[in-house]
Amino acid sequence: xxxxxxxxxxxxxxxxxxxxxxxxxxxxxxxxxxxxxxxxxxxxxxxxxxxxxxxxxxxxxxxxxxxxxxxxxxxxxxxxxxxxxxxxxxxxxxxxxxxxxxxxxxxxxxxxxxxxxxxxxxxxxxxxxxxxxxxxxxxxxxxxxxxxxxxxxxxxxxxxxxxxxxxxxxxxxxxxxxxxxxxxxxxxxxxxxxxxxxxxxxxxxxxxxxxxxxxxxxxxxxxxxxxxxxxxxxxxxxxxxxxxxxxxxxxxxxxxxxxxxxxxxxxxxxxxxxxxxxxxxxxxxxxxxxxxxxxxxxxxxxxxxxxxxxxxxxxxxxxxxxxxxxxxxxxxxxxxxxxxxxxxxxxxxxxxxxxxxxxxxxxxxxxxxxxxxx
Numbered sequence: 001x002x003x004x005x006x007x008x009x010x011x012x013x014x015x016x017x018x019x020x021x022x023x024x025x026x027x028x029x030x031x032x033x034x035x036x037x038x039x040x041x042x043x044x045x046x047x048x049x050x051x052x053x054x055x056x057x058x059x060x061x062x063x064x065x066x067x068x069x070x071x072x073x074x075x076x077x078x079x080x081x082x083x084x085x086x087x088x089x090x091x092x093x094x095x096x097x098x099x100x101x102x103x104x105x106x107x108x109x110x111x112x113x114x115x116x117x118x119x120x121x122x123x124x125x126x127x128x129x130x131x132x133x134x135x136x137x138x139x140x141x142x143x144x145x146x147x148x149x150x151x152x153x154x155x156x157x158x159x160x161x162x163x164x165x166x167x168x169x170x171x172x173x174x175x176x177x178x179x180x181x182x183x184x185x186x187x188x189x190x191x192x193x194x195x196x197x198x199x200x201x202x203x204x205x206x207x208x209x210x211x212x213x214x215x216x217x218x219x220x221x222x223x224x225x226x227x228x229x230x231x232x233x234x235x236x237x238x239x240x241x242x243x244x245x246x247x248x249x250x251x252x253x254x255x256x257x258x259x260x261x262x263x264x265x266x267x268x269x270x271x272x273x274x275x276x277x278x279x280x281x282x283x284x285x286x287x288x289x290x291x292x293x294x295x296x297x298x299x300x301x302x303x304x305x306x307x308x309x310x311x312x313x314x315x316x317x318x319x320x321x322x323x324x325x326x327x328x329x330x331x332x333x334x335x336x337x338x339x340x341x342x343x344x345x346x347x348x349x350x351x352x353x354x355x356x357x358x359x360x361x362x363x364x365x366x367x368x369x370x371x372x373x374x
Contacts, residue, residue, distance in 0.1 A: 002158035003060030011258045015341040019371035021364055022060030022160055024350045031115040031353035039117050040082045040093045042068035046155035058364045061160035069149045070142050078136045102132040115353045123178045127191040134198035138205045142212050164218035170202035171240045172225030203244040210248045214255035221257050228265020234273040249278040264349040267293045275306040285310030286348025295333050309344035317355035330363050334371045
């Protein structure tokens with residue numbers, strides 16, 4: 001079986017010959033080769049160097065982080081701008097939204113040490129800012145770029161699948177892009193009715209995108225708010241996001257799509273709440289030592305029919321961690337195949353910058369040896 005065959009077998013509820021092995025190597029690859037990691041741009045063409053590296057390393061591909069598979073348009077009275085500038089020689093990206101009732105702006109600054117864009121300014125600071133956000137984001141329209149998507153599929157071939165990313169829910173946008181956890185916490189107390197109106201309006205607009213993606217050629221759609229159960233615990237999720245996720249997943253299932261949800265933080269409570277929403281797979285599952293559940297506890301919480309994709313927490317990839325510890329944790333994850341074939345060997349989120357490159361092949365060898373179904 002090819003990596004593609006194995007991944008799709010797991011989603012279909014079949015048992016592959018070997019546990020599928022796939023990784024998101026993008027962040028590590030950009031850092032290693034000192035390539036741009038520019039959040040202000042999207043790739044209209046497949047990242048052939050990244051895709052080819054996966055193939056050469058014997059790793060399945062699945063996540064086109066900066067792929068451009070649909071376009072977003074705003075009504076004429078809404079202006080959305082993305083610009084870049086340098087502050088003290090350091091690049092900064094600025095996102096600005098103007099509507100008839102106001103303007104909001106958020107900023108991220110390049111951090112060379114982490115090879116990432118740190119948030120320097122949240123865009124929503126008061127109730128009026130929140131209304132401006134809702135006024136713009138609830139009136140978006142979407143159009144397909146299926147040719148772009150098919151080009152990625154053709155480039156990846158049998159060496160994996162191409163997940164089609166949706167982006168954040170309304171609450172995900174607020175928590176991670178525009179307000180932050182503290183800002184949302186204040187809004188919950190100071191103007192909860194406005195928060196509810198905006199969240200509902202933006203999620204209703206998101207469902208228009210879901211309807212479009214339901215018509216796409218993709219087999220697997222990936223959703224998620226970078227879930228972590230300490231940020232969005234089950235009670236919070238049920239109040240603010242569950243209805244949207246349940247409806248979106250139902251519509252995608254009705255169109256014959258599978259749905260993965262990205263959970264890259266605390267797992268206790270999150271695995272069950274996402275499984276209960278109807279999703280097929282938890283992506284980026286990070287167990288101990290970095291996460292809060294062992295692999296066996298992940299399976300206990302999720303049940304036998306929910307796909308667990310992940311297993312190797314970010315710290316284990318670093319040269320400072322003994323190789324034998326890395327091996328033990330990979331095997332511990334692969335042992336879950338004895339309980340259910342709904343399993344994918346992957347990284348807990350991404351392979352981090354500075355990772356030991358040899359461990360990519362070592363993990364592949366361990367999967368071939370310890371991940372076979374008898």
